[in-house]
């Protein structure tokens with residue numbers, strides 16, 4: 350399936366958001382040259398985009414200085430994005446991926462990753478069944494062609510072709526006739542929501558089953574039924590997709606989305622769509638950090654990646670799991686196990702600035718793949734962005750988590766918050782005031798009214814005073830924003846202006862620059 354993907358299949362910029370115009374043609378040239386578009390095997394190294402950009406006119410490689418990078422990041426704030434259009438594009442991607450029957454292994458994941466490769470140049474990795482990954486083992490590969498329950502008239506009363514949720518994921522093959530009484534223990538319904546089909550799995554127990562609406566169950570008469578699941582559970586591979594975008598530093602930001610649920614839109618596909626569009630956006634920007642995007646089956650996929658990349662994982666300085674980011678509920682950020690990591694504080698500021706009804710949750714060892722990234726042996730600074738937390742809305746893990754449960758506007762807002770978090774991480778610096786003996790004369794340097802403008806002048810002046818006062822080499826811009834309760838962007842712009850006038854000197858980051 351992957352082998353069919355050729356260079357000409359790349360449609361990385363098939364739709365161009367407003368923000369991408371500046372570097373569009375140059376980046377396209379660059380990525381086409383860099384990415385080979387082939388399936389990558391276990392432990393292969395994913396493609397890389399460097400922080401250097403080909404300038405379209407003369408194709409000269411220019412290494413971006415820090416000040417240039419700051420300026421570009423400032424120019425590409427979420428407010429300038431057409432979030433409405435991007436929200437609809439992400440929603441269309443959710444709708445496109447929705448019918449595919451995904452599980453933790455199998456062709457559904459491959460097909461999904463293949464579709465994502467028309468947006469971003471993912472490297473695909475295949476890890477053989479039976480591979481030991483910490484305390485776990487990569488399971489057999491599951492694939493399914495068809496499944497049904499037929500009554501004695503030959504009518505399909507439960508039909509996999511109508512909804513892939515009708516089959517318990519990872520069901521072993523079965524084909525036999527049985528009475529309703531024998532069939533009943535293999536049927537799952539939701540009596541409280543009689544029209545909805547539940548989502549059930551049996552990954553680690555050899556079993557089979559069907560899920561159906563409770564009304565459908567009540568309609569089943571005493572009869573002899575033909576029960577068929579045309580599935581296979583064989584030695585194969587676990588598949589995951591990865592995109593590595595190299596920045597000036599080898600320090601990484603991880604963005605992770607699970608990709609193992611069948612027709613469920615908010616749970617899995619919303620995170621996949623936002624991560625995909627975030628990757629597309631960040632790939633077009635100069636960046637201090639390197640970014641790693643991981644699209645892997647939940648739990649076993651993250652465990653597998655961490656097992657294969659145990660030492661590389663130490664490069665991850667900040668991370669976000671994206672899950673359930675498309676419903677109409679308020680933005681919710683779940684803190685990393687460290688609870689006060691830079692990502693926790695950047696995300697708290699970003700969600701508050703985006704929506705006053707957003708909320709932060711403390712870390713708990715229950716949830717999505719943050720459980721693995723935050724396991725004590727790794728203890729990575731990885732939090733989770735969601736909207737309504739999983740398990741707290743009735744549509745969760747049912748057929749009601751469908752394409753209409755996910756909204757373009759919510760997807761757009763979630764994307765903008767992810768970009769805002771990245772923007773804060775990119776611009777967060779620690780400075781020393783070069784003129785600490787009383788206040789410097791800002792008026793003489795034309796700094797009053799020179800940063801920003803109009804109604805924001807008061808905030809800009811306040812921000813300069815806060816930055817000058819707290820820039821003693823111990824307080825980062827993020828801390829100054831928290832303490833002053835000014836917007837991070839206002840604080841960062843003030844610092845940028847002060848630095849240009851020689852009033853601030855940056856404390857070099859400890860991290861190694863490439």
Ligand SMILES: [Zn+2]
Nearest residue numbers: 610616617746
């Ligand atoms: Zn789920």
